[in-house]
Amino acid sequence: MIQVEGLTRKYGSFTAVDDVSFVCQPGRVTGFLGPNGAGKTTTMRVMVGLTPPTAGRVTIGGHLYKDIPNPGRHVGVLLDASAQHAGRTGREILEIGARTMGLPATRVDEMIELVSLTPQEAKRRLRNYSLGMKQRLGIAHALLGDPSVLILDEPANGLDPAGIRWMRGLLKGYAERGGTVLLSSHLLHEVEQIADEMILIGNGRIVAQGDKKSLLAGADGGKASTLVTALDNTALADALTAKGFTVASAGEGLRVEVEPVEVGRTALEASVVLTDLRAAEGGLEDLFLELTAETQREHTA
Amino acid sequence: MSMNSMAAPGLGHSLDISGTTPTPFARLVRVEVRKAYDTRSGLWLLISTAALTAVVMVIQLAVGATQEDVSLTYNSFLTSTNFSIAILLPVIGILLLTSEWSQRTAMVSFSLEPRRPHVILAKLTVGVLLAVAAVVIALVLAALCNVIYGVVSSDPVVWNLEAARLGGFLLLQLIGMLTGFAFAALLLNSPAAIVFYMVYTFVLPGLFGIGAALMDWFDSVRPWIDFNFAQGPLVDATMTPEDWAHFAVSGFIWLVLPLAIGVWRVLRAEVK
Amino acid sequence: MTAATLDLGDARPIPFHRLVSVELRKSYDTRAGFWLLMVIGLLVVAAEAIVLIVTVVQDEPLSYGDTTAVAAFVTSVLLPVLGIMVVTSEWSQRTAMVTFALEPRRPHVIAAKAMVGLLLTLATIVVALVVGLVTVLLYAALQGESPVWHFGWTGFTAFLVTQTFAMLGGFALATLLLNTPAAIVVFFVYRWVLPGLLALGTALIGWFGSLAPWIDFQSAQGELYDFPLTGEQWAQLFVSGVIWLVVPLLIGIWRVLRAEVK
Numbered sequence: 001m002i003q004v005e006g007l008t009r010k011y012g013s014f015t016a017v018d019d020v021s022f023v024c025q026p027g028r029v030t031g032f033l034g035p036n037g038a039g040k041t042t043t044m045r046v047m048v049g050l051t052p053p054t055a056g057r058v059t060i061g062g063h064l065y066k067d068i069p070n071p072g073r074h075v076g077v078l079l080d081a082s083a084q085h086a087g088r089t090g091r092e093i094l095e096i097g098a099r100t101m102g103l104p105a106t107r108v109d110e111m112i113e114l115v116s117l118t119p120q121e122a123k124r125r126l127r128n129y130s131l132g133m134k135q136r137l138g139i140a141h142a143l144l145g146d147p148s149v150l151i152l153d154e155p156a157n158g159l160d161p162a163g164i165r166w167m168r169g170l171l172k173g174y175a176e177r178g179g180t181v182l183l184s185s186h187l188l189h190e191v192e193q194i195a196d197e198m199i200l201i202g203n204g205r206i207v208a209q210g211d212k213k214s215l216l217a218g219a220d221g222g223k224a225s226t227l228v229t230a231l232d233n234t235a236l237a238d239a240l241t242a243k244g245f246t247v248a249s250a251g252e253g254l255r256v257e258v259e260p261v262e263v264g265r266t267a268l269e270a271s272v273v274l275t276d277l278r279a280a281e282g283g284l285e286d287l288f289l290e291l292t293a294e295t296q297r298e299h300t301a
Numbered sequence: 302m303s304m305n306s307m308a309a310p311g312l313g314h315s316l317d318i319s320g321t322t323p324t325p326f327a328r329l330v331r332v333e334v335r336k337a338y339d340t341r342s343g344l345w346l347l348i349s350t351a352a353l354t355a356v357v358m359v360i361q362l363a364v365g366a367t368q369e370d371v372s373l374t375y376n377s378f379l380t381s382t383n384f385s386i387a388i389l390l391p392v393i394g395i396l397l398l399t400s401e402w403s404q405r406t407a408m409v410s411f412s413l414e415p416r417r418p419h420v421i422l423a424k425l426t427v428g429v430l431l432a433v434a435a436v437v438i439a440l441v442l443a444a445l446c447n448v449i450y451g452v453v454s455s456d457p458v459v460w461n462l463e464a465a466r467l468g469g470f471l472l473l474q475l476i477g478m479l480t481g482f483a484f485a486a487l488l489l490n491s492p493a494a495i496v497f498y499m500v501y502t503f504v505l506p507g508l509f510g511i512g513a514a515l516m517d518w519f520d521s522v523r524p525w526i527d528f529n530f531a532q533g534p535l536v537d538a539t540m541t542p543e544d545w546a547h548f549a550v551s552g553f554i555w556l557v558l559p560l561a562i563g564v565w566r567v568l569r570a571e572v573k
Numbered sequence: 574m575t576a577a578t579l580d581l582g583d584a585r586p587i588p589f590h591r592l593v594s595v596e597l598r599k600s601y602d603t604r605a606g607f608w609l610l611m612v613i614g615l616l617v618v619a620a621e622a623i624v625l626i627v628t629v630v631q632d633e634p635l636s637y638g639d640t641t642a643v644a645a646f647v648t649s650v651l652l653p654v655l656g657i658m659v660v661t662s663e664w665s666q667r668t669a670m671v672t673f674a675l676e677p678r679r680p681h682v683i684a685a686k687a688m689v690g691l692l693l694t695l696a697t698i699v700v701a702l703v704v705g706l707v708t709v710l711l712y713a714a715l716q717g718e719s720p721v722w723h724f725g726w727t728g729f730t731a732f733l734v735t736q737t738f739a740m741l742g743g744f745a746l747a748t749l750l751l752n753t754p755a756a757i758v759v760f761f762v763y764r765w766v767l768p769g770l771l772a773l774g775t776a777l778i779g780w781f782g783s784l785a786p787w788i789d790f791q792s793a794q795g796e797l798y799d800f801p802l803t804g805e806q807w808a809q810l811f812v813s814g815v816i817w818l819v820v821p822l823l824i825g826i827w828r829v830l831r832a833e834v835k
């Protein structure tokens with residue numbers, strides 16, 4: 001369990017992290033979400049003792065990070081996959097980590113295989129790695145010590161779609177087995193698909209936290225909307241408008257401000273053939289943009 | 302997996318660290334040794350140091366063998382390391398520490414071992430080990446050269462290395478390494494530390510010399526503040542108690558002080 | 574219109590002076606670069622202050638020639654480091670990737686960097702001359718004498734040339750090695766250790782004495798202070814200069830032009 005209590009970090013007069021408190025539970029994946037420069041990395045750096053806090057503290061499983069003996073065996077950390085010697089081979093980087101933690105060399109091979117780096121790629125120097133390969137290596141490094149807590153800063157950066165899916169499964173599995181996972185991202189979709197719990201941060205302050213449902217419920221009653229496409233969109237739009245629903249055209253189909261079930265029923269009654277019917281996921285994205293509106297660089301509102 | 306043994310998730314759930322031993326110091330040292338030679342730049346620095354030591358001695362041997370009026374001893378072969386080990390060991394000491402900053406690996410090192418003094422001490426130990434290794438290599442190479450010299454030259458072979466000289470030689474190399482390390486800790490930047498060290502060894506002694514020649518009072522202060530100067534009697538193995546006092550005071554200024562300030566800096570630094 | 578080819582009709586290549594002004598800016602817009610320049614300036618001032626105090630206390634004479642010589646000594650130690658950093662920081666910080674993407678004509682970039690080195694050398698010399706001037710005026714005021722302007726144009730020209738060679742020496746080695754620590758170590762050995770070794774060789778080996786002047790660039794430059802030079806001295810300056818400046822620079826440039834920039 002990670003517990004952040006009243007954490008503040010100032011750089012001169014600028015407050016990068018402002019009185020932040022939250023908890024990451026074991027058995028759950030916690031997503032740490034916020035726009036660029038919100039203070040995610042700074043918070044995570046304080047967690048592992050690389051940045052001293054101005055006020056507040058972070059405990060991991062009840063301990064300060066610096067009090068955990070051989071911390072690599074308990075807490076897996078990935079902060080910046082490029083923060084490695086460019087002249088070392090990928091394998092050597094893992095080897096050094098494994099030796100520091102006192103792990104057998106076989107662990108290195110296991111991890112290389114786990115993150116799908118080929119033995120040949122593992123022999124290349126980090127200088128010649130692509131962004132995604134560095135990221136895979138960083139994840140391998142974090143998992144080396146078989147930790148029960150994972151702290152990953154933007155782990156999906158640079159990963160290909162298959163890699164992202166793989167990582168999602170991996171982290172879910174970790175949490176299901178009782179591990180604590182904290183991962184940050186600036187992309188809502190990324191976090192939404194993995195995280196059981198979300199912490200939204202903007203301008204160094206927590207703006208919302210909770211699971212997806214409670215976050216949506218918190219935002220103006222969770223107004224639902226639906227995306228639908230029919231063979232005869234005009235007929236469907238007429239039928240929906242007649243029932244008093246708000247309809248707008250969206251792409252090849254329509255966007256209706258009501259739950260999908262109502263749209264389906266209307267289509268059945270009007271005998272219109274549907275080719276696509278789904279809930280519009282805009283709710284959470286709107287919420288995210290709205291909550292972090294003052295901290296956005298582009299003013300979307 | 303370690304997490305399998307953990308209790309059911311819930312609030313107040315804590316990390317069981319009773320079974321974990323802290324990272325032993327010996328392991329940290331082994332890892333740091335490995336880091337000293339596992340990159341191309343690190344490996345080449347070590348190889349160049351050994352190669353330069355050999356080259357300088359071979360040139361010396363060639364000069365000694367061909368020139369009638371030059372006669373060499375074991376000790377003079379050792380002295381030639383002034384132009385090899387003495388110059389490059391401090392650079393090794395500097396890069397041991399600063400490369401961790403320039404390559405940003407300090408982030409990883411300090412997250413795997415948050416007890417930063419242990420990491421620094423491990424690096425310092427590696428520096429000392431490398432200095433000892435360099436001394437051993439120099440002793441062996443000098444012995445080889447001396448034997449060859451005996452064969453190719455008409456001069457008698459002289460094995461003149463008393464314990465005091467050997468001790469002084471070892472101490473000098475250790476000091477060189479440690480001074481480099483101290484400057485590196487102070488500046489945490491490779492170019493700055495190297496330039497500082499080079500100016501300190503090559504430029505500063507000349508300036509102190511000029512000052513001493515011009516001003517009498519400075520001449521008497523000089524031994525107390527000029528560490529290079531204070532090391533002179535060590536080379537000739539003629540240290541008197543007063544020499545040791547000079548050595549201690551100037552060493553405090555140029556070695557202990559930068560090291561202390563530097564370590565204090567590293568312990569507090571935000572690692573980026 | 575669908576343009577299958579890029580219309581380059583109005584495109585102008587990047588003018589050289591723009592490259593130079595950008596490179597000049599890059600030399601001081603980081604903390605490392607800024608402090609290197611600052612340290613050079615501060616050291617000159619500190620050295621002059623010490624000299625001023627010592628000469629006043631000891632009641633020694635001090636002329637403008639002396640104060641510029643002090644400044645020249647200080648700057649000659651650090652100007653080569655400047656020449657090195659102008660080149661190697663581009664490699665260690667991996668900005669070469671951006672630089673060569675914006676200006677693929679790599680020789681232009683290298684020339685612009687060399688130009689920056691020269692401009693900074695000039696600036697340093699101006700600073701040294703001004704600080705030296707102030708020192709002499711202060712000395713005169715403190716001693717109640719009129720300032721001694723003993724300052725030879727020969728000395729000044731030699732000062733200018735040796736400083737430029739010092740900077741270019743660092744620049745050439747940096748281009749050759751493309752690695753900051755290596756270039757700095759090699760330069761200091763070349764500048765401070767090699768002359769001693771050459772002198773030793775001359776003392777010990779007869780035939781070496783006649784070879785040394787042709788490879789000792791430092792001594793050859795030193796002769797410039799005793800202008801005019803004999804034909805042989807010019808030849809020695811030229812040959813040793815080719816060895817220590819031209820050859821490393823040519824190999825270095827050839828390396829940079831072919832290098833895969835990572």
Ligand SMILES: Nc1ncnc2c1ncn2[C@@H]1O[C@H](COP(=O)(O)OP(=O)(O)O)[C@@H](O)[C@H]1O
Pocket residue numbers: 011014016034035036037038039040041042043
């Ligand atoms: N050492 C520092 N000095 C000044 N500002 C800093 C420093 N480190 C981080 N910041 C600033 O703190 C803010 C938060 O940064 P960060 O935590 O990296 O954001 P992100 O949420 O994108 O990870 C940013 O505005 C960043 O520029």
Ligand SMILES: [Mg+2]
Pocket residue numbers: 040041042153
């Ligand atoms: Mg970040």
